[in-house]
Amino acid sequence: MNHNALSELQIAAQLPVALALFDRQLRVVALTPRWRDQYALRPGVGPGTPINDFASDLPASWLRAVARALTGEEQHHSGESWTHADGSARSVRWWINPWRGSHGQLLGVMITAEDVTTEFRAAHSLQALQQRTQHFARLGSDLFWELDAGLRFRVEPELNPPRFWGASGPLLGAHPWGLLGSQDLLPELADQRVLLEAHLPFRDCITQRTLAHGEMQWLAWSGDPCFDENGQFAGYIGTTRDVTAQQQFLQALQQSELRLSTALQASSNALWELDVCTGQASLFAGYAEMLGYTLADLNGSGRSWDFMLHPDDREAVMTVFGSLRGQVDERFETHFRLRHRLGHWVSVRCRGKVAADGCRLVCVNADVTVHEDAQLREELAALVFGNVQQGMVVADLHGVVVAANAKFSEIMEYAPAELIGAPIQQILAAAPAHQAAQDYVQMMASGVAWEGEVWHTRKGGEVFQDWMMVTPLLDVNGRVIRRVFLLTDLSRMKHARSDLEMMAYHDPLTGLANRRQMDARLSYTLAHARRDEASFSLIMIDLDGFKHVNDAAGHQAGDELLVAVSRRLKALLREVDLVVRLGGDEFVLILERADATGSARVARKVLELIANPLQLSNGNVTRVTASLGVAVYPGDGDDSSRLLRLADERMYRAKATGRHGAVLQDGSRIDGPGASWSS
Numbered sequence: 001m002n003h004n005a006l007s008e009l010q011i012a013a014q015l016p017v018a019l020a021l022f023d024r025q026l027r028v029v030a031l032t033p034r035w036r037d038q039y040a041l042r043p044g045v046g047p048g049t050p051i052n053d054f055a056s057d058l059p060a061s062w063l064r065a066v067a068r069a070l071t072g073e074e075q076h077h078s079g080e081s082w083t084h085a086d087g088s089a090r091s092v093r094w095w096i097n098p099w100r101g102s103h104g105q106l107l108g109v110m111i112t113a114e115d116v117t118t119e120f121r122a123a124h125s126l127q128a129l130q131q132r133t134q135h136f137a138r139l140g141s142d143l144f145w146e147l148d149a150g151l152r153f154r155v156e157p158e159l160n161p162p163r164f165w166g167a168s169g170p171l172l173g174a175h176p177w178g179l180l181g182s183q184d185l186l187p188e189l190a191d192q193r194v195l196l197e198a199h200l201p202f203r204d205c206i207t208q209r210t211l212a213h214g215e216m217q218w219l220a221w222s223g224d225p226c227f228d229e230n231g232q233f234a235g236y237i238g239t240t241r242d243v244t245a246q247q248q249f250l251q252a253l254q255q256s257e258l259r260l261s262t263a264l265q266a267s268s269n270a271l272w273e274l275d276v277c278t279g280q281a282s283l284f285a286g287y288a289e290m291l292g293y294t295l296a297d298l299n300g301s302g303r304s305w306d307f308m309l310h311p312d313d314r315e316a317v318m319t320v321f322g323s324l325r326g327q328v329d330e331r332f333e334t335h336f337r338l339r340h341r342l343g344h345w346v347s348v349r350c351r352g353k354v355a356a357d358g359c360r361l362v363c364v365n366a367d368v369t370v371h372e373d374a375q376l377r378e379e380l381a382a383l384v385f386g387n388v389q390q391g392m393v394v395a396d397l398h399g400v401v402v403a404a405n406a407k408f409s410e411i412m413e414y415a416p417a418e419l420i421g422a423p424i425q426q427i428l429a430a431a432p433a434h435q436a437a438q439d440y441v442q443m444m445a446s447g448v449a450w451e452g453e454v455w456h457t458r459k460g461g462e463v464f465q466d467w468m469m470v471t472p473l474l475d476v477n478g479r480v481i482r483r484v485f486l487l488t489d490l491s492r493m494k495h496a497r498s499d500l501e502m503m504a505y506h507d508p509l510t511g512l513a514n515r516r517q518m519d520a521r522l523s524y525t526l527a528h529a530r531r532d533e534a535s536f537s538l539i540m541i542d543l544d545g546f547k548h549v550n551d552a553a554g555h556q557a558g559d560e561l562l563v564a565v566s567r568r569l570k571a572l573l574r575e576v577d578l579v580v581r582l583g584g585d586e587f588v589l590i591l592e593r594a595d596a597t598g599s600a601r602v603a604r605k606v607l608e609l610i611a612n613p614l615q616l617s618n619g620n621v622t623r624v625t626a627s628l629g630v631a632v633y634p635g636d637g638d639d640s641s642r643l644l645r646l647a648d649e650r651m652y653r654a655k656a657t658g659r660h661g662a663v664l665q666d667g668s669r670i671d672g673p674g675a676s677w678s679s
Helices: 003-013 033-038 051-057 060-069 117-139 187-197 244-265 285-290 295-299 311-323 369-387 406-412 438-446 490-505 515-532 546-553 555-572 596-611 640-656
Strands: 018-023 028-031 075-083 089-100 106-115 143-147 202-210 216-227 233-242 270-275 281-283 331-339 345-354 360-367 391-395 401-404 450-457 463-474 480-489 536-544 578-583 586-591 625-633 661-663 669-671
Touching: 018 033, 028 033, 033 106, 051 060, 060 075, 060 089, 060 106, 089 117, 187 202, 216 244, 270 285, 281 295, 285 295, 285 360, 311 331, 345 369, 391 406, 406 480, 463 490, 480 490, 490 515, 515 536, 515 578, 515 586, 515 640, 536 555, 536 596, 536 640, 546 555, 555 578, 555 586, 555 596, 586 596, 596 625, 596 661, 596 669, 625 640, 640 661
Parallel strands: 625 661
Antiparallel strands: 018 028, 018 106, 075 089, 089 106, 143 233, 202 216, 216 233, 270 281, 270 360, 331 345, 345 360, 391 401, 391 480, 450 463, 463 480, 536 586, 536 625, 578 586, 661 669
């Protein structure tokens, strides 16, 4: 390779082009790195490789141009599309020249190629966009225009100007406002001219003109200023729409709404409008009066229409109104609350319809506060009547039942259908074995207010005790129209209280005393032992092998075992003693006036009793033993917590030394009968 060719190749390698040199036999002399990346895709392509070995990877036009270059002809292409060897569609700009030496002799061929795929794609996209834009412009109803820096039309629009201007003449070179006669130079057009001369954007500026045949025409103008690369004003681009039909519709609608407003002012309803596209509202006098304002008060406040809306109603109302956008002619109804000028809330039923533009809601508000308050009182009365925890029955002046709640049916054991229409004196007659007081009998006959304790008979024959209140209901004139009887079942209350006490102080599985009852009993026993200088004992019991029974036979078998052990312990002790289940398989015995000797004797009996075999309900026979710890007052202390702790420690010592035994106050151990149990 000569020196000049090498220099050219080195320079070309720095440029965004691919370059290749071929000798006169069309063998590779040199390739730039970019050529290798884009065109030398086959392995082994390099100096000495004939062009025919990779010709299929190159555009076919290159081979023809290479042959002409060997005859001294220079060729180029500004942009050729072809399919690259990797399958992608590419565009390339190329030059194929003869390669000559320093003395002008032909040395071979030089190919220079530039990938312009991105550039061509962008150009095609721009061309397609321009075509679509022109197509949309032809289909649209707007007049597209351009103004120069002198605010004159500089391009004749593609659309037919007479569609907008009639006989006003051509647009080219004219000012927008100059096409209208002076009689049509309305304030709106003057405002538009001010915006144009100030080089400001504007939207939907409405102008009005009189056509040659006397009809009115309305035009809506929108435009944006343009500036050159130096920031200098260069003109405007914009559109003009004929909005005559819309304006005529709005005028007719305003006249219709004026008539509707006049009619509404004579009623208690309030008219208003809401544009859901802009959020702007138009309020009328009836709307303001409903809330204690004047129209000037609301329009002059500067606040949006919803500032009086109840916070709890805001989200729901905005959701309803927002969903109506674009729903032309859709009718709707919603409810919300607005704050009155005096501070209270006005309940409003809002009905309306979506206007033809899809944005404006024409609404009529009605004040339903009184109606809702009355309905709420009725619902509240029904709620109280149905859910009060006392029996309630209502009788008319003839003593016939007209209503009864579920609790009364439950107490008296009558079905609701049996009560309605029945004589109240028959349903609430005093029990024969418990004659009521004379004043009760007189009350049932006269209907005066009364309350007292009465014995009644349920439908099933059960006599029960209850507290009854009788209240007369008066009309607006103070006359009695109904009597209400309210019953509280005292017998069931006593049973319920007994059940609660049982649950509070007894173990639910075994019925034994629980920890709460044990604490109370220990305090009582300790106080009496101190006063009488007597002794008492605690025995802590833990079953050996209970976990094995629970795991092998199931929890039901474990529960049966605990119940059986509880019964054996209760049968063993005196009535003055107490058996406690602490939880799980742990028990405590409180032995009144039992010293160390007495507690040791009871411990032996407990070990023997628990060790006896037990047959379960499933037929299996099981056996457990127990480990016991004994504490005695006063030798082990003068505190219930200390006594419990010592008994617990000795019980664990019994477990640690072989189980099936008891550790006494003096530390000695008593073994249970037979062999020791191990789990």
